[in-house]
Amino acid sequence: MQLRWTASTWFWTLFVLRPARPSADRPAGVSPPAAQHAPTVAVVGGGLAGLTVVHRLLSPGARLAAQGVDADGDAAPLNARVVLLERDDRLGGKILTESFDGFVVEAAADSFLARKPWARALAEELGLGDELVGSEPGWPRAFVRRAGALVPFPDGLTGLVPTKMGPLWTSGILSPLGCARVAMERWIPRRTSDRDETVASFVRRRFGSELYERLMQPLLGGLYGSSPEQLSIAATFPVLVQAERESGSVTRGLRVQARPESTGGPRPGAPFLSLRGGMGRLTEALEASIESAERLQILRGTTVESVRRTPEGWTIDIEGRSPLFVSAVVITTPAPLAARLLVEHEDLVAALRRIPFTSTSVVTAAYDSANFPRPLEGHGYLNPLSERRKVAGITWSSRKFAGRAPAGRVLLRGFIREPHLPPAGPEGDARLLETLAEELRDAVGLEAAPQWWRVFRWQNSMPGYTLGHLERVRMIEDRVEALPGLFLAGCSYGGVGIPDTVRSGEQAATRLMDHIATRRT
Ligand SMILES: Cc1cc2nc3c(=O)[nH]c(=O)nc-3n(C[C@H](O)[C@H](O)[C@H](O)COP(=O)(O)OP(=O)(O)OC[C@H]3O[C@@H](n4cnc5c(N)ncnc54)[C@H](O)[C@@H]3O)c2cc1C
Structure with a gap:
């Protein structure tokens, strides 16, 4: 574990992270939060979500770009001490870039969707606007294998389904019968049930099996890593559900959604963005933006073992060291790991474990x-x-x-x-x-x-946002709301990619700031 001995480290060591003292009326290891005048909050996990939470909590006049958050106004910084606990020796989680000998190597994520604004807004706020780069132009962008050969993806895939028949016919990916079935989509009756449906069932029902097997399955399997036979259409592609519900046909609905007046204007530019030095620049810039903050302690190489509620707040049990007592905690680890930390809350744990x-x-x-x-x-x-x-x-x-x-x-x-x-x-x-x-x-x-x-x-x-994911997330949110001072963020809940992860971190930070402000009034 790396611990830098800055001026405030002594404060942390003596008061916040002090060894547990048994007392008559409290079990060993539990004592009230230190320094009641300045609450302490913990952020568990230093991936993109955790770093975004901390950045948002500490940035004076933070510009909250998250949806549903006051994006124009400046927010007051949180008047609390913040501890970021990360299991690994480095911050960034699943974002990691290695650069050497003229190569820029992405270990996992290499780009983010340009049409979702949150990651781009964060990059610009961190001063990385000039480093943003679009994916290289030109067509075809991607290919799919068909009987061993590489066949270009047809033009006109909007929201992942074909909205132009011409390119689909000429691509040769589908048989004439398969193409005819896709063209019939606009006459397939609208689904009446509101119940969730798998992506596979949705695509087969609207567009036929051939489109699903030859185009959608590889595309979705590639993007999500889970089988579309299990993924929830409502959680992964809400726009497609909305298009069917509102227009009676997905193709018609997507055309309406794509009109400039529906989107607030045309969306020029590349569909994917990255940073010139790789996606690692984003987490590096986040780290640089927070690391010198006086009110922050970053504990790398620190594994949180459990997060327990106490009458005074929350106790964070840490492997190999004394517990930490805080007023509020944001857990940003993947859901199954969050479940391991919250063992005392059975219903919540059961719901978290069901996110595979x-x-x-x-x-x-x-x-x-x-x-x-x-x-x-x-x-x-x-x-x-x-x-x-x-x-x-x-x-x-x-x-x-x-x-x-x-x-x-x-x-x-x-x-x-x-x-x-x-x-x-x-x-x-x-x-x-x-x-x-x-x-x-x-x-x-x-x-x-x-x-x-x-x-x-x-x-x-x-x-994997599998069938019933939205219902599961609603249940998790209800349980978390009943536990004041606990917040969850990260890619497990409201979007698997980088932009949604940023948004979830921003939203958790806002909720936490509201919680602390309410406690003090
Ligand atoms: C191979 C791959 C490719 C991807 N490609 C893309 C892409 O191109 N575009 C895109 O938008 N998205 C992509 N993603 C998804 C994207 O990387 C994630 O959405 C995002 O990085 C998730 O960030 P997070 O903070 O939620 O989770 P994480 O990055 O997993 O962060 C969680 C952190 O918690 C820490 N932790 C866990 N347990 C504990 C504990 N007990 N105590 C303390 N710390 C703990 C972990 O070490 C980790 O650092 C990809 C993902 C993968 C795996």
């Missing part, structure tokens, strides 16, 4: 461009389940964003998911590389060995 997480390995490798028998096209491709490949998809990183590899080199990433993940360790890594090599040989005829390669394993890293 899947594992992914990212194998990244660099080659000489001359090693490829043909020039590469687009940003990458996806493998439908029907192709029976072990690799879910490949991103040509050096084609997706400029400046990711030196001239004449190709940087790429392969995504390998359960059940194709060997055990961790050098032998497992070598098997992952072999899986990648087989895939590249088969898809683009690459025979050469990489100049270098790396494996990043992300254990239980992607939440």
Whole structure:
């Protein structure tokens, strides 16, 4: 654990993190929050959500860009001490960029959706506006494998479903019958039930099985890491549900939603944004924005074991050290880990455990461009389940964003998911590389060995918003509301990607500030 001995460290050591003293009327290890005049709040987890929470709590005059939060006004900074507890020795969680020898290597996330405003707004607020870069233009952007061949994704995919028939006909991905079934979508009666439905069932019902199997399954499996047979349509694509409900047809509804008057104007520019130095710049800038704050203590390499409610507030039990007593706590770990911390609250734990997480390995490798028998096209491709490949998809990183590899080199990433993940360790890594090599040989005829390669394993890293997710989240919110001073944030609840994670951190910070302000009045 790294602990920097700044002027305020003595305060923290002596008063807030002091060893537990048994007393007659309290169990050992529990004592009231220290320094009642300035409450202490804890943030568990230093990934993007945790860093956003802390940044928002500490930034004087913070501009709250989150939806439903006063985005124009300046908020007063929180008058409290903040402790950020992170299990790893580094902050950033699932955002990690490594730069060396002219390569910019993303270990996990490489970009974010431009149409969701929260990540972009945060980057601009942190002074990274000039570093924002769009994904490289040009068409086709992505390919899908069909009987072994790479076929371009058709133009006109809006909200992930086809709204233009011409490009779909000419792409050759669907049979004439499959295309005809898609064209019939506007005459399929509107669903009357309000009950949740899986993404697979929704797409099959509206557009037919062929579109689902050949286009939607690889796309969604690639994006979410979970099977669309389990994912909730209401939680993952609310716009599609809304389009059907309001217009009677998804295609018609999406056209209405896409009109400039519905969206507040046209959305020019690239669909995905990143930062010139990689997504790690965002978490680095967040870290830089908070680390010198006098009222903040960052405890890296610190594993929280449990979070318990006491009459005075909350007790944070920490592995290998004395507990921390706080007025409020934000837990930003993935939901199943939050469940482990909150064991005393059975209903809440049960609901948190029902949010499943899947594992992914990212194998990244660099080659000489001359090693490829043909020039590469687009940003990458996806493998439908029907192709029976072990690799879910490949991103040509050096084609997706400029400046990711030196001239004449190709940087790429392969995504390998359960059940194709060997055990961790050098032998497992070598098997992952072999899986990648087989895939590249088969898809683009690459025979050469990489100049270098790396494996990043992300254990239980992607939440699956499965059937009933929204109901589950509502139940979690109700339970949390009954526990004053407890807040949850992160990618487990209201959106799996970077923009929604930022928004969840901002919303949790706002709720926490309201809670502290109410306690004091
Ligand atoms: C392979 C992969 C690719 C992705 N690609 C994209 C992409 O291109 N675009 C996009 O928008 N999103 C992408 N995502 C999703 C995105 O990375 C996440 O939404 C986001 O990073 C989640 O941040 P978080 O803070 O919620 O969670 P995390 O990053 O998981 O942070 C949680 C933190 O809590 C810490 N922690 C856990 N338990 C404890 C404990 N007991 N005590 C203390 N600390 C603890 C962890 O160490 C971690 O640092 C990708 C995810 C993965 C895995």
